[in-house]
Amino acid sequence: MRIDILCLFPEVFDSPLNQSIIKRASERGLVDIVTHNIRDYAHDKHRTVDDYPYGGGPGMVLKPEPIFEAVEAIKEQFGTGETPVILLSPQGRRFSQSVAEELATHPHMILICGHYEGIDERVCEHLATDEISIGDYVLSGGELAALVVVDAVVRLMPGALGSECSADSDSHSNGLLEYPQYTRPHRYRDWSVPSILVSGNHGEIAQWRRHQAIARTAKRRPDLLDRVSLCDEERKWMLENS
Numbered sequence: 001m002r003i004d005i006l007c008l009f010p011e012v013f014d015s016p017l018n019q020s021i022i023k024r025a026s027e028r029g030l031v032d033i034v035t036h037n038i039r040d041y042a043h044d045k046h047r048t049v050d051d052y053p054y055g056g057g058p059g060m061v062l063k064p065e066p067i068f069e070a071v072e073a074i075k076e077q078f079g080t081g082e083t084p085v086i087l088l089s090p091q092g093r094r095f096s097q098s099v100a101e102e103l104a105t106h107p108h109m110i111l112i113c114g115h116y117e118g119i120d121e122r123v124c125e126h127l128a129t130d131e132i133s134i135g136d137y138v139l140s141g142g143e144l145a146a147l148v149v150v151d152a153v154v155r156l157m158p159g160a161l162g163s164e165c166s167a168d169s170d171s172h173s174n175g176l177l178e179y180p181q182y183t184r185p186h187r188y189r190d191w192s193v194p195s196i197l198v199s200g201n202h203g204e205i206a207q208w209r210r211h212q213a214i215a216r217t218a219k220r221r222p223d224l225l226d227r228v229s230l231c232d233e234e235r236k237w238m239l240e241n242s
């Protein structure tokens with residue numbers, strides 16, 4: 001997969017894209033992430049990318065021309081015809097694990113990070129094919145939001161994680177929060193690992209984990225349960241244990 005990121009502060013990406021899973025995925029050729037400075041597409045010698053808002057009001061608004069031209073140049077070279085052009089903004093649809101799974105199916109995507117007070121609406125209407133928000137709060141710019149999206153998508157690429165199946169047990173991948181995990185020592189201070197986990201009975205361990213995931217979701221995020229299909233035994237267990 002190729003990911004092009006358009007922004008005003010490409011340096012923000014230097015360290016996060018060069019660590020851990022994203023770094024390894026890049027080194028393995030699973031993903032090619034390229035950052036672009038929108039200023040490189042400005043028309044004047046001052047590399048102006050923003051201007052005052054029509055109608056007045058505080059702050060500056062990102063101009064449309066550099067953004068349109070940057071996206072068009074990238075699409076011309078790498079576009080697939082179905083390349084999603086995603087604007088990160090607090091007005092977008094809410095990012096989630098299922099949106100990450102949907103994006104991971106594309107061989108190419110372009111992310112646009114806004115800044116300042118906003119971005120010319122023609123970018124949203126006529127250039128972006130999607131607008132994504134990572135939550136109901138306002139960041140100073142789209143860079144951190146783009147990093148969240150990139151991280152969630154890249155770890156879904158086959159071969160990005162150490163073990164092929166480790167993304168399957170992640171919180172949210174089956175609609176539930178993840179079950180509790182333990183490692184050595186068996187006893188730490190006064191707290192021991194649940195005995196079932198050292199029983200060696202894989203069937204019972206799997207059932208215990210599923211129950212724990214259900215109980216945790218019911219307690220912390222009951223809103224998620226509406227969209228999860230539980231069998232009769234699991235529903236009964238949940239009612240008896242919550």
Ligand code: ADE
Pocket residue numbers: 088089090114132133134135136137138139140141142145
């Ligand atoms: N830019 C500023 N705030 C944002 C948010 N919550 N999500 C995505 N992009 C943003």
